[in-house]
Amino acid sequence: xxxxxxxxxxxxxxxxxxxxxxxxxxxxxxxxxxxxxxxxxxxxxxxxxxxxxxxxxxxxxxxxxxxxxxxxxxxxxxxxxxxxxxxxxxxxxxxxxxxxxxxxxxxxxxxxxxxxxxxxxxxxxxxxxxxxxxxxxxxxxxxxxxxxxxxxxxxxxxxxxxxxxxxxxxxxxxxxxxxxxxxxxxxxxxxxxxxxxxxxxxxxxxxxxxxxxxxxxxxxxxxxxxxxxxxxxxxxxxxxxxxxxxxxxxxxxxxxxxxxxxxxxxxxxxxxxxxxxxx
Numbered sequence: 711x712x713x714x715x716x717x718x719x720x721x722x723x724x725x726x727x728x729x730x731x732x733x734x735x736x737x738x739x740x741x742x743x744x745x746x747x748x749x750x751x752x753x754x755x756x757x758x759x760x761x762x763x764x765x766x767x768x769x770x771x772x773x774x775x776x777x778x779x780x781x782x783x784x785x786x787x788x789x790x791x792x793x794x795x796x797x798x799x800x801x802x803x804x805x806x807x808x809x810x811x812x813x814x815x816x817x818x819x820x821x822x823x824x825x826x827x828x829x830x831x832x833x834x835x836x837x838x839x840x841x842x843x844x845x846x847x848x849x850x851x852x853x854x855x856x857x858x859x860x861x862x863x864x865x866x867x868x869x870x871x872x873x874x875x876x877x878x879x880x881x882x883x884x885x886x887x888x889x890x891x892x893x894x895x896x897x898x899x900x901x902x903x904x905x906x907x908x909x910x911x912x913x914x915x916x917x918x919x920x921x922x923x924x925x926x927x928x929x930x931x932x933x934x935x936x937x938x939x940x941x942x943x944x945x946x947x948x949x950x951x952x953x954x955x956x957x958x959x960x961x962x963x964x965x966x967x968x969x970x971x972x973x974x975x976x977x978x979x980x981x982x983x984x985x986x987x988x989x
Contacts, residue, residue, distance in 0.1 A: 772833070772836075775834055775837040776837035776838070779813045780841035782809075782812065782813065786805075786809035787805050787809045790805055790806060791863055794859070794860050794861070795909075795924050795926060796927075797906060797909075799954040799955050799958065800958055801958075802898075803895075803898050803899045803955055804958045804962045807869070807894055808962055808965045811895075811969050811970050811973070812969060813834045813973070814870060815891075815976075816830075816973045816974065816981075817830035817831060817834045818873065818874070818877055818977070819977035819978050819981065820980075822877055828875070828878035830874065830877075831869075835867055835869070835870035836867070839866065843863065846858060846861050856930060859926075860926055860930060864902055865901050865902050866898075866901075868897055869894045869898060872897055873893070873894055876893070883974055887967055887974065890970070891970040892966070892967060893963070894963065895959055895961075895962035895963025895964070895965075896962075896963050899955050899959055908922065909923035909926070910922070910923065
């Protein structure tokens with residue numbers, strides 16, 4: 711009984727690599743290695759080296775995303791992610807989703823269109839969080855002795871999982887752009903509320919009522935603090951009857967849709983291979 715098995719040109723090598731190999735001759739083929747034109751001694755070695763090369767490429771891609779995404783985050787939303795008293799109800803849920811949806815949108819195109827793997831956003835966010843935690847422990851805690859309770863990074867994994875799940879279930883980048891990016895903006899505050907809530911407890915200090923986060927911010931003095939950070943809770947958004955977070959979240963989700971649309975095409979541009987007909 712025989713069975714046709716397509717040979718892999720990348721593993722077998724040689725001009726006749728595309729010819730079918732019968733299962734009955736598989737043992738003879740293994741014993742006949744090495745074949746002229748291939749660097750491998752046998753099929754097992756070829757499989758191991760190809761898997762090792764894939765693993766090294768994936769690790770290298772993760773480190774590249776870690777560095778690039780982390781630099782992008784620090785240059786755009788930086789301070790809002792550093793300090794617990796900067797995680798306010800206006801700017802924090804508005805700025806972070808808008809500036810952080812960029813790399814996940816491009817990665818979703820790359821992983822889904824080329825490999826049908828629905829973890830582009832999660833892959834980017836995990837890289838960012840690894841860089842964030844290294845930064846917090848080595849820089850903020852190790853060098854300047856700020857407690858981790860003051861400088862913990864924003865939780866982004868639930869938002870990334872939602873983006874990837876919408877892409878997996880719908881298979882449509884338009885639905886992912888509208889539903890996924892809107893959910894990306896709406897999920898920021900509830901995802902971080904369990905750890906953020908204790909720092910919003912009111913307290914009185916020297917006749918003034920403030921939150922615990924504000925007290926920590928006053929006690930741990932930082933250089934060059936902008937004055938506007940002390941008035942983040944004032945402004946025209948108070949006319950909505952103190953419902954600041956939903957307004958900021960929906961605005962952030964709407965803008966995230968537009969940003970997702972642009973960076974989806976950035977991912978398409980940088981992951982599409984084109985060949986020159988002639989030089």
